[in-house]
Amino acid sequence: MRVGFIGMGNMGRLLVTALVRAGALRPDEVIIHSRTAEKRRRVAESLPGVQQAYSGTDLVRRCDAVFLCVKPGDTGAVLAEIAPYITRDHLLVVINNTVTLAMLEERTPARVAKVIPSVVQTVARGASLLIFGERCTHGDRALLVRLMGAISRPHVIAEADVRAASDLTSCGPAFLSCAFQALAEAACRRAPGLPREVAEAMVRETARATCELMEQTGYSFADTMQRVSTPGGVTAAGLAAMRERVGGLWDQVLAATAAHEAVKREQLDL
Numbered sequence: 529m530r531v532g533f534i535g536m537g538n539m540g541r542l543l544v545t546a547l548v549r550a551g552a553l554r555p556d557e558v559i560i561h562s563r564t565a566e567k568r569r570r571v572a573e574s575l576p577g578v579q580q581a582y583s584g585t586d587l588v589r590r591c592d593a594v595f596l597c598v599k600p601g602d603t604g605a606v607l608a609e610i611a612p613y614i615t616r617d618h619l620l621v622v623i624n625n626t627v628t629l630a631m632l633e634e635r636t637p638a639r640v641a642k643v644i645p646s647v648v649q650t651v652a653r654g655a656s657l658l659i660f661g662e663r664c665t666h667g668d669r670a671l672l673v674r675l676m677g678a679i680s681r682p683h684v685i686a687e688a689d690v691r692a693a694s695d696l697t698s699c700g701p702a703f704l705s706c707a708f709q710a711l712a713e714a715a716c717r718r719a720p721g722l723p724r725e726v727a728e729a730m731v732r733e734t735a736r737a738t739c740e741l742m743e744q745t746g747y748s749f750a751d752t753m754q755r756v757s758t759p760g761g762v763t764a765a766g767l768a769a770m771r772e773r774v775g776g777l778w779d780q781v782l783a784a785t786a787a788h789e790a791v792k793r794e795q796l797d798l
């Protein structure tokens with residue numbers, strides 16, 4: 529089995545590094561290509577045994593499975609290069625939601641799938657999303673579940689649900705960081721003696737411990753809010769202020785990502 533990765537930017541580099549470090553792929557099973565030679569060279573040097581391909585077509589000819597780790601807008605150019613060399617013996621994996629499985633199935637005879645990773649897989653944690661096209665075999669499904677299972681908790685979902693689910697898992701680290709940062713900043717405005725980095729560390733520690741508490745006890749979000757809210761206490765007052773805004777806020781955030789994705793999909797040169 530040879531697995532190729534085209535695009536050694538943030539996500540391509542992260543996936544290759546995490547999969548090899550987790551032992552999910554042996555270095556000699558991995559072939560990488562990126563537009564800028566220096567980038568693929570740097571990744572290959574950091575992972576001895578990983579091979580470089582000197583073009584997309586070189587990679588496709590040498591691989592059984594190919595991950596397209598380029599931005600949606602670059603997918604057209606990559607496909608224009610590699611599509612003539614893709615056969616039904618290839619598993620083609622896209623890692624964004626803008627490019628649909630139907631687009632790939634129309635343009636290639638490959639078995640196609642979608643894997644939505646997350647930056648938290650840098651530390652081999654967090655959720656990933658898996659979506660399988662109809663041509664995928666049991667072997668393809670098992671392969672992707674095994675690979676992503678080594679560095680994340682994979683969730684197999686329907687393509688129609690990916691945008692919203694990926695707001696939770698792949699945009700999620702950014703959205704949560706934005707909310708956490710705002711919480712720490714609000715505390716610093718009220719407590720001038722509290723250094724910003726201390727406030728941010730307090731939020732991080734509390735977030736990590738809250739998740740661990742829920743994992744270990746089985747508490748839901750509602751249970752956790754109830755446990756913290758002493759009747760007549762301050763948490764309930766704070767939650768009442770939050771509830772006025774927070775539901776609508778997240779609806780707006782998810783509407784914004786969906787609208788942006790729809791525009792980008794229209795603009796795809798595929």
Ligand SMILES: NC(=O)C1=CN([C@@H]2O[C@H](COP(=O)(O)OP(=O)(O)OC[C@H]3O[C@@H](n4cnc5c(N)ncnc54)[C@H](OP(=O)(O)O)[C@@H]3O)[C@@H](O)[C@H]2O)C=CC1
Nearest residue numbers: 535536537538539562563564567597598599600602624698
């Ligand atoms: N960032 C995140 O947290 C997540 C990102 N994704 C998805 O991952 C994908 C990649 O994102 P990200 O890694 O952040 O983007 P980057 O811009 O960091 O990386 C994209 C890479 O694609 C390479 N590339 C572009 N065109 C070609 C080509 N024709 N041939 C070979 N390589 C090419 C570029 O190569 P070079 O630099 O060598 O010129 C670049 O390094 C996107 O589709 C994104 O939606 C999915 C989940 C989470």
Ligand SMILES: O=C(O)[C@@H]1CCC=N1
Nearest residue numbers: 624625694698699700
């Ligand atoms: O911001 C983006 O478009 C990518 C996809 C999900 C996370 N990062």
